[in-house]
Amino acid sequence: MTRLSTAVRALVTALATLLAATTAAGTARAGTEPEAPDDFVALRDVDRTIIEDMRYFTPHNFVGERIDGYRQPLCILTRPAAEALHKAQTKLLRQGYSLKVYDCYRPQRAVDHFVRWAKDLDDQAMKAEFYPDVDKSRLFADGYIAEKSGHSRGSTVDLTVVRLPAKPTRPYHPGQPLVPCYAPQDERFPDNSVDMGTGYDCFDTLSHTLDPRVQGEQRANRLLLKGTLENLGFVNLTEEWWHFTFKPEPYPDTFFDFPVSAGSVTGRH
Template identity: 80%
Template sequence: MTRLSGAVRGVVTVLAALLAVTAASVTARAHTDPQAPADFVALRTVDPTILQEMRYITPHNFVGEPVDGYQQPLCILTRPAAEALHQAQTQLVQQGYTLKVYDCYRPQRAVNHFVRWAEDLNDQTMKGEFYPDVDKTRLFEDGYIAEKSGHSRGSTMDLTIVRLPATPTRPYLPGEPLVPCYAPQQERFPDNSVDMGTGFDCFDTRSHTLDPRIQGQQRANRLLLKSTLERLGFVNLAEEWWHYTFKPEPYPDTYFDFPVSAESLARAH
């Protein structure tokens, strides 16, 4: 009986040791992700009034599924970019508007996900909304997808403006009928944004900020966003009305890959 108890104790000891090693391994893996530098912040800590509709953690994007690296619906930016956005928000609120961000810092692993998706010519799930007139074989050549993104440097964001009081945008239901992103506002997927002429992430030349086909109130809305941000040091990407980079960038040559999560920031501070 004593020998049996000793054997049992030995087995228990071995199992406990194995469990400890396994737990330590899991803990180690959980903390192998890179962390954000100390001057990256959650936008909501600088300005909680800016709306956040973080598209890439949802299936409502051109990929059609949540994108690698987005663990929480969180806008992360370098502090100078976040503080400049706060200034823009202050000005727009006085005019009856609020900013809304769709994407901010983007980890390199998310960009890699975009590249894999673009190379898979059989996956055309979201073509009807996001690239109805673009052959998927041309996404790299036409500049819609690239192996690096300024978003990964931390000072670039995709955003729009919403008239106050803001009504929430309804959730996207995977599999619902898709409408071209350049369709009239009342026909395309509902967004509480003012009418910018196209939806966000519309792979079409109509998305060029100053496309001559965009006139009237749509053009005025784009110019309101553009003039407000440019006065504060932001630079627009001419091919995308929603895309702005704050200059000078603190990290002009660094492409980060920490996940979009509060933990990435918590471990950095």
């Protein structure tokens, strides 16, 4: 009986050890995230003076909630793109301005979130601000939403220009009254940037960089941003005054899905 009891105890111990090891391995696999390549950096590690207003970490965006994959309000880019932004910032600081980024690297899971939202035609909570004149059923056909984004390749950035000293702006509170993104600057949601004629992520043809209806100071502000960045290797998306891609892209055909967090880039450079 003693030998049998010992054998049973040994078998139970072995099975428990095996179960624990299997559970731990499964947990490790479940917690494994895609990793950023070594040449991705946090913009703040290249230039701490560039203002970061990461909209998809907040509910103030066209979806109305924090977007999947944005774990921290952090701008991550490939190093060449970040260094080019640093050069642009140096030029603008001399003129009394600063860059402000709204979005940088965007994980594929965030793009998937946009796609799910766009297919839900009943969810129009943010329509009054971000797409007041566009039927939500047209977002794919009109090119406002797509299943892939250049942002996921790591060298595309959405940004604007702020006159220094930067003024504080009040936070967005979910449920507050919304104003169309193309309304006059003193009526739409406050942003401490210069007047670009529309707010960020405005789904409207007025957001086209060189739309002829945008003139005067608004056009001059768009051209200041465009000219500064294009002289340093960025290419503007003509439909969005805020959207620029650094060329040549280090990863022109790769769409990454690591999360937006300091852990994705810390200790890798």
